[in-house]
Amino acid sequence: FEKMFVQxxxxxPILSFFKNIPFVFSNPIFPNVFVNLFNNGPITKTAISQxxxxxxxxxxxxxxxxxxxxxxxxxxxxxxxxxxxLLGSFFLYKKNKLLFFLFLYATCIFLVxxxxxxxxxxxxxxxxxxxxxxxxxxTIPFALTLTWINQLKNFVFxxxxxxxxxxxxxxxxxxxxxxxxxxxxxxxxxxHRFTFSQLHYPFYNNLQYNLSQLFVNSFPSYHNVxxxxxxxxxxxxxxxxxxxxxxxxxxxxxxxxxQTN
Numbered sequence: 001f002e003k004m005f006v007q008x009x010x011x012x013p014i015l016s017f018f019k020n021i022p023f024v025f026s027n028p029i030f031p032n033v034f035v036n037l038f039n040n041g042p043i044t045k046t047a048i049s050q051x052x053x054x055x056x057x058x059x060x061x062x063x064x065x066x067x068x069x070x071x072x073x074x075x076x077x078x079x080x081x082x083x084x085x086l087l088g089s090f091f092l093y094k095k096n097k098l099l100f101f102l103f104l105y106a107t108c109i110f111l112v113x114x115x116x117x118x119x120x121x122x123x124x125x126x127x128x129x130x131x132x133x134x135x136x137x138x139t140i141p142f143a144l145t146l147t148w149i150n151q152l153k154n155f156v157f158x159x160x161x162x163x164x165x166x167x168x169x170x171x172x173x174x175x176x177x178x179x180x181x182x183x184x185x186x187x188x189x190x191x192h193r194f195t196f197s198q199l200h201y202p203f204y205n206n207l208q209y210n211l212s213q214l215f216v217n218s219f220p221s222y223h224n225v226x227x228x229x230x231x232x233x234x235x236x237x238x239x240x241x242x243x244x245x246x247x248x249x250x251x252x253x254x255x256x257x258x259q260t261n
Contacts (some may be wrong), residue, residue, distance in 0.1 A: 018118075023049075027115065027118055027120060028049070031046060031047055032116065032120065033115050036115050036120065037074045037075060038077060039072055040071070040074070040077045041072070042067070042070060042071060042072065043072050043121055049118055062118070062119055062123045063123040067121050074128065075128050075135050077175075078172070078175050078179070079176075080168045080171050081171075082139075082142065083168065084165055084168060085142035085145060086141070087148070088141025089104075089141040091147075091148060092140075092141050092144055103137060106137060107134055107138065110134045110137070111131070111134055117130065149165065177218065181214070181217045181218050194217040198213065199213060
């Protein structure tokens with residue numbers, strides 16, 4: 001663009017709309033709050049700003065039509081272990097009311113802001129990446145739920161609740177894996193990068209091919225491993241010794257004293 005640090009929206013006809021802040025946050029709060037928490041299917045048309053529907057170029061540019069036919073999971077459906085975190089919120093309230101209300105305030109702020117965000121559904125990835133801070137916040141009370149389970153004296157309840165929590169975590173990990181393997185980043189075509197129909201069946205008769213496809217699409221940046229090995233590992237190794245130099249010397253000194261004695 002003949003300039004350093006130039007903003008791309010100055011040149012892109014679609015992104016230029018993002019200079020208009022009222023437009024950027026013109027989505028209705030309701031039903032968007034429910035959509036981003038509990039949706040499990042296509043996004044309802046009323047969740048997307050009417051301003052977009054009135055401008056065909058925005059409908060295409062933000063893939064609004066595709067959003068109404070492609071599945072979109074709210075954070076509680078994508079990561080169902082968060083349901084167990086709701087119980088932990090009750091324990092947090094009993095333990096520290098001030099911390100609970102700060103936690104609740106931060107969660108609501110994130111939820112409202114990104115629910116009103118015009119591209120909350122991450123066109124065309126259709127995932128809840130904008131709401132990951134909320135997932136992180138709600139994971140804290142989930143830890144309190146696990147602490148409460150550990151303190152149960154009834155062995156049957158202890159086993160049942162731990163198995164239930166483990167199942168919820170496994171479903172969450174599986175949803176994350178499927179979301180990662182099927183979507184582009186950025187995903188601007190409206191099509192999946194990979195679908196499980198691309199595998200060769202019977203699965204075990206084509207095991208090598210299928211495993212390679214699953215690996216490549218699960219870790220699309222694996223080619224960068226050379227950069228990681230040649231640059232990042234040495235960097236972290238150097239930082240480790242710089243930061244812990246005094247501590248390592250102290251431990252070595254104490255070890256010598258112990259051996260001398």
